[in-house]
Amino acid sequence: MKHLVTFRMIDAIARTGSIRSAAEQMNQTPSAVQRRLQNYEDELGFEIFQRTSKGVRLNAAGEMAIQHIRQTLADTERLNSLIADLAGLRRGHVNIGCSQALMPYFLPAQIARYQARYPEVTFNVQVMEHSRAAEALEAFQVDIALVFDEKTVPDYEVHLAVPQRLAAIMASDHPLARHKILRLRQCYEYPVALALRGFSGRMLLERALHGKTFKKPPIVQSDSFEFLMAHVATTDAITFQIQIGAPGASQVAAQDRGIISREIDTRDVTGGMLLLGLKRSRALPVAASRFVEQITLSLSDEYRPSVD
C-alpha cells in the first residue's frame, strides 16, 4: 500500500524525533520525507509536529494522529498475517518485550519450540521493565509483554498471570545445595551477589528482606546476570533470581556450567506474578496470537502446579 510508506515515515519521525534521522532510517532523502509529512499535514488540515530548533515533536493533534497511524500499520500487518494464514503458510513476525529473567531459559525454549513448527515466523525479543513495556505495548512497538508485576496497576490487558517463586543460585558443590528448599536466613549465612535494583528478582528479594535482621549488603552487584552466574559458580556466594529465570527452570536445563538453583521457602518470599500483557482491544496478528496460546499453555502446565 502506498500510503503506508507515509505512515511508516511519520512513525519513524515520531520515534526518532527528527525528519533527517527518519529519512536516514528509511534510506531516503530528508526532502522526500519532509514532503510526505507536509502533504499529510495538508490533507489533515493540521500540523502534526511542532518544529523546534533541534528536530520535531508531536503536538496534541499529533498524539491522536500517531495513534491512528500505528493502529493502521498494525491492522495492516494483521490483515497480511490473516491472509497468509488463510493460504496455509504461517509466516509473520512477533515482537516481544520482556523481563530479563525470561531470556536465559524460558523464551529461547518457547521460541525454539514454536519455530520448529513454523520456521517462517521471525521474532524480535527486547528486554524492558514494567513501565517501558506498557509504553511499548501502547505504541505498537511490541505485540506481547512478559513482565513481573509491580505494585502499580497495569494499564494493559493482563492476559495471564502466573505466580513466581524466588530461587537461590549457587555453585553446584555449594554446602546449601543438598537442601531442596532453602530459608532466606540460610542463604544469608553466605555472601550474596545481587542484580541492580530494578531487576525483578532483586525487587522481590528486597520486599522479602524488609525488616529482617540478617539483612546485609551484597558483596557484589551487577546489571549482568552473566557475570553474577559466573561469580557464584566459582565462589561460595549466592545470588537470587526469579524461578523461571533460574537454571533448570525450563525443559532446557542445558549449559549450566557448575551452578544450580534452589527454591526459597514461600514463608520467606511471597511470590511475584509473571504477567503476560497485551494491548487493550487490539487484534493480534496470527503468529503472535498463536504464540500467546503456546506460552499460555506452557505456563499453565509447567509452572502453576509448582505453586504450593
Added chain:
Amino acid sequence: MKHLVTFRMIDAIARTGSIRSAAEQMNQTPSAVQRRLQNYEDELGFEIFQRTSKGVRLNAAGEMAIQHIRQTLADTERLNSLIADLAGLRRGHVNIGCSQALMPYFLPAQIARYQARYPEVTFNVQVMEHSRAAEALEAFQVDIALVFDEKTVPDYEVHLAVPQRLAAIMASDHPLARHKILRLRQCYEYPVALALRGFSGRMLLERALHGKTFKKPPIVQSDSFEFLMAHVATTDAITFQIQIGAPGASQVAAQDRGIISREIDTRDVTGGMLLLGLKRSRALPVAASRFVEQITLSLSDEYRPSVD
C-alpha cells in the same frame, strides 16, 4: 490521504459488485479503477475478488480485506473528527439507520436540536429493518442503528434499550378519543388500518392479537404511514403505531392535522424495545458519539418515566 481513494474504490467495487459501476460512481474510468485494484491485490499477494462473467465478487481473502478497508476508512474519518473537535469546531457526518417509526417526530426533533448547537454536522438517515441495520452497522454503512427488537439476539452492541408502548391513532373527533388509555378490544370495534407486516408496530400488534377472538382483517393496508394517517383522519378507522412514532410523541407535537394518538393498555400489549445499536468495539467519530449521548439522555428522560 492518497491510498484512501484506493480503499474507497475497492469498497465501491465490493458494494456495487462490478468495476465499471464503481468507476462510474467515483467519476473515473474502469481502467483506472482496475489498475488500483490490481495494484492492491499485487501488494497483498492475493486476489481479493473472484472475477465472474457479470462482475466481481469478494472471495474469502476479500472478506477479510474489506473488513480491514472499511475499518481503516472509518478510523480515518474518526481521526479527522477528533482533530476538528480539538480545533474547537464541531463538524462531521452521522449516518443513521433506523426504523420508520422514528422518522415523523423523534429523529427530526433530535437532529434539529443537535444541529441548532452544531450546524456544521450533517446527517444521513435511512430507514431499514432490524437485520439490515445489523448488516449496515457491520459494514460501516451506518454509525448508529435505532430499531425495534425482534426475538432474535442482536449481534451488535446494544447501547440503550427503552421500552415502547403501542399507540392507537385516530381522528381527533373519534368517539374513542375521549379515553386516555384504550383497550385493544375497544379499538377493534372500529375498522382498523394497518401497516404491512415487517413494520415494528404491526409486529407488536400481531403479537398482542395472538389468540384474541375479536381479531379481524384490516380494512386497508399500506407501506405508507403518510397514507394511513390521512385515512384515519377522515374516517372512523384506527391505525396503530409505536409510541415514539405516534403524533404528540416528541416535544414537536406540531402539524398533526386532525389526528391524535392514545396509548394501548399494557395489559393488552407487552411493549417492544427500542434499541440503540452500535458496532461492537468501534470507536465512533466525535459528532456521532455526541449525538448518541444526546438521544440517550432524551430517551432516558422522556420515555422511561412513561413506563408503567
Added chain:
DNA sequence: GGCCGCGTTGCTCAAAACGCAACGCGTGAT
C-alpha cells in the same frame, strides 16, 4: 450466431514523487 456488458491491457500523456543542492535559522561550543 450476434450482441451486450464485463474485466483487462498497450499506449500516451499528465501529475506526483524523488534526489540534489542550497537556504534560513536556531543552538551550542569556541
Added chain:
DNA sequence: ATCACGCGTTGCGTTTTGAGCAACGCGGCC
C-alpha cells in the same frame, strides 16, 4: 560575540506513478 553544526525547508530537473482512451477477449443471453 562568533562560528559551525544540525535542523527543517524549498526550487528545480528527473524519474516514477497514475489516468484516460481505445481496443481486445470472454462469457452469458436473446
